[in-house]
Amino acid sequence: MTPSTLTVSSALGDYPVTVHAGVLTSAAASRSYLDELGPDHVVVADSRVLRLYPGSPWFLDESRVIPFTAHETAKTLDGVQALYQAFIDRRVRRSTTVVVVGGGIVQDAAGFACHTFLRGVNWWYLPTTLLAQGDSCIGAKTSLNHFTSKNILGVFARPGRVLVDPEVLATLTRVERASGCGELLKVSVMSGPEAFTAHAADLEAVLAADPDACARQIEAGLATKITYIEDDEFDRGRRQLLNYGHEFGHALEAATNFEVPHGLAVAIGVDFANRLSAGRGRATSDFVAKVAVVTRALVTDERVPRLRWAALLHHLARDKKRVGKDLTVVVAHGFGRMEKLTDVTPAEAREVAAGLPYVHFTDLGDAGAEGGTTG
Ligand SMILES: NC(=O)c1ccc[n+]([C@@H]2O[C@H](COP(=O)([O-])OP(=O)(O)OC[C@H]3O[C@@H](n4cnc5c(N)ncnc54)[C@H](O)[C@@H]3O)[C@@H](O)[C@H]2O)c1
Secondary structure, eight states: OOOOOEOOOOOTEEEEEEEOTTTOOOOOHHHHHHHHHSSSEEEEEEEEHHHHHTTTTTGOOOGEEEEOOOGGGGSSHHHHHHHHHHHTTTTOOOOOOOHHHHHHHHHHHHHHHHHHGGGEEEEEEEEOOHHHIIITSSOOOEEEEEEEEEEEEEEEOOOOOOEEOOGOOOOSSSHHHHHHHHHHHHHHEEEEEEHHHHHHHHHHHHHHTTTTHHHHHHHHHHHHHHHHHHHHHHHSSSGGGGTHHHHHHHHHHHHHHOOHHHHHHHHHHHHHHHHHHHTTTOHHHHHHHHHHHHHHHOGGGGSSSBOHHHHHHHHHTTOTTTOOOSSSEEHHHHHHEEEEEEEEEEHHHHHHHHHHHHBBBTTBBBBBTTTTTOO
16 A cells, blocks of 8 residues: 555644554654654553553653553543643653554543643654544544543644554454444535445454455545545535534434434434435435445444433534524435434424434423433
8 A cells, every 4th residue: 555645734834644554663764754743742542552552652762651541531630631731741842743543532632732732732643543643633633521521622733743553443343343433424424425335345354453445435535525524624514524424423322421422323323314314305315225224234223332322422412513593414315415403393303313223212292291301
């Protein structure tokens, strides 16, 4: 696999994203980047990745390495404070580059810490999950959770360089790769029928960590996302369509105390949004069914604990991108045909949610399902 680079134009400074097999693990593949980096750097690395790849050239000098445990409860101001202290202990200065290695959780926490420490230090990002490689590594967003409010704090902060090594996806579990596929499913539907068909055709190979299929889907995901972020980097208009699947998805994550992995929650949210669109007579049942086949392949029944609709609606109503008095949901009317709805009522959302096969709500049928807190 020959390395390929795309450059993301950003008001914060353009940055290259290079897909280079072996760049995390091989001395030969990483050499030119480590030379460019120089000695003034520290590495914030996902603890599990550190354990799995102890011989990585990026981890050889242990004194520079700051382990970070990837859990949603660490993607918080507390988690960031621990990073600030580690930066102070390792004498990070304005001239230091912080190399961030891990999935979206480490990216969000460390990206936020880099942006705010000393009013901003340079950072590079080596994404190690499918979700991070095919989606979150571009777009310059960093988000933190505040108690159970998902991604409610954050800054726009872009890495100086992104290096993607698809070979490390082999050590993820199948469920973690399925989670990455949830975000890739979302962008493939947004891109159009050809991209969706290609995604569905590659699905089994990606779940089995086939490096070529993974690289193809990563490049396809980034190619679609880049068109949205270069158009509207600061999320004031068209980029908000990328929230497709996320209103319901974030609410599902929060209402289950983050038991459902992010990308699986998004895949369910995509199906929710499609069914909503069909309920309004916009999407066809054929479109909904085609996409649902992929969601069904990703989400096995045991992934979603039983929960109360009241708890989910509580979080849906607090979605940070909600506009006006009703619920906001980005929907697809078909492949590549997106719309942001701002007039979804709790009753309409409830009716659609009741038809979802993956989620069992214990309180549907209660008259008072609109209030309540997490449960
Ligand atoms: N900033 C953004 O633009 C953006 C976009 C989408 C999602 N996100 C956020 O990303 C987070 C989800 O990130 P994620 O799905 O990348 O998962 P993650 O960071 O939670 O990692 C999932 C698990 O995989 C492990 N892991 C990471 N790389 C590994 C590897 N190569 N081999 C084996 N194990 C590995 C981690 O230790 C963790 O246990 C969510 O919090 C979501 O909100 C951010």
